[in-house]
Amino acid sequence: MGLTKTQIFDERQNELAIIFKVLAHPARIAILQYISSQKACICNDIVEEIGLAQPTISQHLKELKSIDLIIGEIEGKKVCYCINLNKWKEIQTLLNSFFDKTKFNCC
């Protein structure tokens, strides 16, 4: 069906899945790595760096923005995209909590 049955899972499980889903594309990984390594993180530079069409990059940026992982600051005609450090740390902590909380009773 292609439709995830979110209603049978709890909020935490759905939240984790959404975060993982946003990160589950090499272009979005590459965008994050590029943004984080540059002093100026202009959208157009990202398009040239990654090698996907401008609308495609714009869409990936939108998905990263949807969980506040990046912030876009308008600078005239351009937009400077930056990683949202607070959210970044928050997500890293959340993922570590998921990995750590998982105990291994069996086998």
Added chain:
Amino acid sequence: MGLTKTQIFDERQNELAIIFKVLAHPARIAILQYISSQKACICNDIVEEIGLAQPTISQHLKELKSIDLIIGEIEGKKVCYCINLNKWKEIQTLLNSFFDKTKFNCC
């Protein structure tokens, strides 16, 4: 197109994306949490716990197995699924490395 252009990204970026993708479903999060909390982690118990049809669970288990996150041990007619602790730790380390390596020069 629906087809990810993996060839324009490096191996590390693609590997990270695949790991995130496997984790990007609440059912698979729930399966991992359930398996890790049980002494016996029989496939049928997972089906009853999660509330999805048996073939659907079987498919999700297959995806978790695809990156060796879980191991299925055959016990007669039943299969006992367990988390692969070594891979679990390895992936946690890899994700932390990704989060840590990302520096923030801009903004």
Added chain:
DNA sequence: TTTTAATATTGCAATATTACGATAATAAAA
């Protein structure tokens, strides 16, 4: 050997994702 129980696989319908051309929106520059 036949039956039963547990799990995997196949096939398919419905929805989601990816990618991009065309175009709109926005703001600086001419």
Added chain:
DNA sequence: TTTTATTATCGTAATATTGCAATATTAAAA
């Protein structure tokens, strides 16, 4: 004001994912 540059949105084609009924496979039990 018109042009130009930059980014966002829309529409759409192609592929992927999700979920399940039907069925196959496997191994213990009868």
